[in-house]
Amino acid sequence: MSPAGPLIEARGLRVERGGAVILDVPLLTVEEGEVLSFIGPNGAGKTTLLQTLSYLLRPFEGTLLFRGRKVGSDLPVLAYRRALAMASQEPLLFDTTVFENVSSGLRIRGVPKREMRSAVLDWLALFGVGGLKDRSARSLSGGEAQRVSLARAFAIRPDVMLLDEPFGSLDPRSREPLIEDMQAILKKTRTTTLFVTHDLMESLRLSDRIAVMDRGRICQIGPADKVLNAPVDEFVASFVGTGTILKGRILRENGDTVLVSVSGSGEAIESVGAFPVGETVLLCIRPENVTLSVPSGRAGSEDPLLTSARNLFSGAVTRVSPMGFYQRIDLDCGFPLVSYVTLQSCEALKLTEGRRVTASFKATAVHMIKKTGDPGENP
Amino acid sequence: MELILEGLRKAFWLLVTFDPEVMGITLLSLKVSGIATLVSLVIGISVGAVVALTRFPGRRIAVTLINTGMGLPPVVVGLFVSILLWRNGPLGFLEVLYTPTAMIIAQAVIATPIVMGITVAAMQQLPRKLRQQILALGATRVQLVLIMTREARLPLLAAVMAGFGGVISEVGASIMVGGNIKGYSRVLTTATVMEASRGNFDTAIALGIILLILAYGVNLVLTHIQQRERPR
Numbered sequence: 139m140s141p142a143g144p145l146i147e148a149r150g151l152r153v154e155r156g157g158a159v160i161l162d163v164p165l166l167t168v169e170e171g172e173v174l175s176f177i178g179p180n181g182a183g184k185t186t187l188l189q190t191l192s193y194l195l196r197p198f199e200g201t202l203l204f205r206g207r208k209v210g211s212d213l214p215v216l217a218y219r220r221a222l223a224m225a226s227q228e229p230l231l232f233d234t235t236v237f238e239n240v241s242s243g244l245r246i247r248g249v250p251k252r253e254m255r256s257a258v259l260d261w262l263a264l265f266g267v268g269g270l271k272d273r274s275a276r277s278l279s280g281g282e283a284q285r286v287s288l289a290r291a292f293a294i295r296p297d298v299m300l301l302d303e304p305f306g307s308l309d310p311r312s313r314e315p316l317i318e319d320m321q322a323i324l325k326k327t328r329t330t331t332l333f334v335t336h337d338l339m340e341s342l343r344l345s346d347r348i349a350v351m352d353r354g355r356i357c358q359i360g361p362a363d364k365v366l367n368a369p370v371d372e373f374v375a376s377f378v379g380t381g382t383i384l385k386g387r388i389l390r391e392n393g394d395t396v397l398v399s400v401s402g403s404g405e406a407i408e409s410v411g412a413f414p415v416g417e418t419v420l421l422c423i424r425p426e427n428v429t430l431s432v433p434s435g436r437a438g439s440e441d442p443l444l445t446s447a448r449n450l451f452s453g454a455v456t457r458v459s460p461m462g463f464y465q466r467i468d469l470d471c472g473f474p475l476v477s478y479v480t481l482q483s484c485e486a487l488k489l490t491e492g493r494r495v496t497a498s499f500k501a502t503a504v505h506m507i508k509k510t511g512d513p514g515e516n517p
Numbered sequence: 518m519e520l521i522l523e524g525l526r527k528a529f530w531l532l533v534t535f536d537p538e539v540m541g542i543t544l545l546s547l548k549v550s551g552i553a554t555l556v557s558l559v560i561g562i563s564v565g566a567v568v569a570l571t572r573f574p575g576r577r578i579a580v581t582l583i584n585t586g587m588g589l590p591p592v593v594v595g596l597f598v599s600i601l602l603w604r605n606g607p608l609g610f611l612e613v614l615y616t617p618t619a620m621i622i623a624q625a626v627i628a629t630p631i632v633m634g635i636t637v638a639a640m641q642q643l644p645r646k647l648r649q650q651i652l653a654l655g656a657t658r659v660q661l662v663l664i665m666t667r668e669a670r671l672p673l674l675a676a677v678m679a680g681f682g683g684v685i686s687e688v689g690a691s692i693m694v695g696g697n698i699k700g701y702s703r704v705l706t707t708a709t710v711m712e713a714s715r716g717n718f719d720t721a722i723a724l725g726i727i728l729l730i731l732a733y734g735v736n737l738v739l740t741h742i743q744q745r746e747r748p749r
Contacts, residue, residue: 194649216657224653230646233668242664243654294655 143206145170145330146298151190151200153183153354161186161198161354168298168332173324174359175333175341178351178377184334187351188300191332192222220247223296227306229287231275236267236286239275243294261289264323281312285319292323299331305340317343338378342366350374368505372420375507381425381466381476385509388417395448395501403472408448409504418509427503428477430467430495432487447498451475455493458484465489469497520718528723538700543727546704549617550685553624557632557680560625562673565636566662570648580637586630591623595693598623602694615696620704623690628680635679639672640665674743678736685732705731 144167153161161183168174176184189195193215207213231239240262244254262268265285305313335341341348342362349359358370369375375383386398389406396413399406413419453471465484469475475497531539568579600606602614613619651664688706695702697711705728712721
């Protein structure tokens with residue numbers, strides 16, 4: 139926490155609709171200048187959270203502090219709302235020109251004409267739509283409309299920007315360049331941003347911290363690498379693309395590491411971590427941390443691989459699936475294991491179904507989560 | 518047939534000579550119905566916007582009442598406004614019965630539900646999220662209503678046309694609260710009724726034609742604006 143305290147602090151946020159709790163966030167703090175993204179499946183409560191934070195969805199339980207002032211008592215709701223701006227999946231432009239659209243937030247605030255004009259032109263240019271200023275908003279393409287919508291939100295120079303799936307309805311051709319422009323703009327302006335998406339890659343590209351949501355709750359919040367490499371539960375692990383999630387039981391401690399038997403196989407995996415012997419755990423292994431190798435074919439290459447990785451398993455390729463720039467390789471090593479390799483490696487190693495390979499990963503690449511929910515089950 | 522031809526001939530003559538009495542009647546019609554429409558726009562759009570944009574108990578009943586009011590029979594309105602404005606009625610102290618003011622009141626009562634009903638429909642037709650977006654841009658409640666009104670301006674033009682069309686052509690209320698006093702509270706519709714009952718069909722036809730031209734002219738202008746705004 140910075141010495142000045144968080145920009146936004148939400149306590150005990152709770153929204154109920156029709157008897158069901160659709161949002162339950164005991165504490166959320168947003169630091170000045172950070173980009174915090176909320177990811178999760180549909181219905182996880184991401185949009186509800188954003189709308190509650192912007193006081194657009196009422197009633198709700200809980201308190202909101204903005205720069206330490208309680209919204210609604212120390213700080214009028216209107217003043218708080220005027221510190222925010224929002225852009226959502228639909229551009230929701232007004233039925234007028236592009237210029238008038240982008241100036242609307244400033245006009246609402248009574249900004250003088252000259253100042254307004256230069257701000258509007260600046261933001262239109264930053265979003266690459268300066269040439270459209272006199273066009274009717276109705277005549278824009280989806281990508282153009284979304285850029286105008288974002289320029290309208292940024293033109294206010296808000297203290298907090300709320301983005302609700304801003305790239306959600308765009309085709310890849312207009313989406314990619316817009317995400318790149320957005321990265322540059324966020325970096326340049328250091329605007330505190332809350333960003334809702336269901337796309338992990340989008341959130342990784344834009345945010346400093348990630349909050350994974352499910353069923354109205356924040357399951358985990360933290361820096362991207364922490365969430366990716368150390369998910370707190372099975373849901374987060376699967377949502378952030380962990381690839382391999384195995385159930386196991388701690389066999390023995392080995393100094394800094396433990397040996398974990400993998401349920402349903404005779405294999406054991408070495409992992410960094412401290413859990414008591416006999417504990418049931420989930421083992422999470424990210425696919426990018428699993429390295430594949432094949433015997434070189436030269437004489438005397440029967441020797442075991444020389445590697446610092448503590449886990450070496452031989453197995454067969456069960457499936458090869460293209461994933462864009464890399465290939466996803468599913469293996470059967472007595473237990474299922476997933477690895478990502480580049481297209482070149484895939485060709486060089488001649489990875490096809492049935493091919494025998496050696497998979498290796500470090501003990502530090504294994505993240506263990508205490509398994510809850512089914513005690514007494516035998517591994 | 519001769520009667521109609523004679524009527525048309527007389528109407529043409531009254532029109533091209535700018536007959537002072539006919540012109541007076543026409544101007545009063547425009548004035549009374551114009552002001553009544555303006556009053557109904559102010560009340561109808563503001564109340565209609567509030568009904569469309571807020572949630573309150575009994576809202577559904579309110580909307581039903583507004584929609585029913587869109588078909589209010591002018592004679593019934595005339596009757597109740599007369600009773601209210603009678604010298605010993607609740608609003609008798611105003612002393613406006615049998616004046617153009619009373620006609621404006623009655624016509625505004627007729628037009629307001631029409632404007633209100635169309636406003637509710639027009640505003641509800643705008644995306645719900647648009648409202649959130651306007652609030653997120655920092656709008657006050659008044660600014661919200663103003664921006665939503667601007668967004669709904671095309672269907673609201675229909676409200677203007679329907680409201681004006683409803684009152685310029687009604688006769689029942691005007692005759693009851695205005696009294697059809699020559700040179701004072703006589704408008705096109707009341708004069709037409711009177712001339713026809715006296716057997717002066719030529720004058721009645723002339724007045725009827727003027728009424729049609731008026732209604733057509735106003736709607737022509739509004740329709741032109743409406744269609745120009747739709748380049749899609």
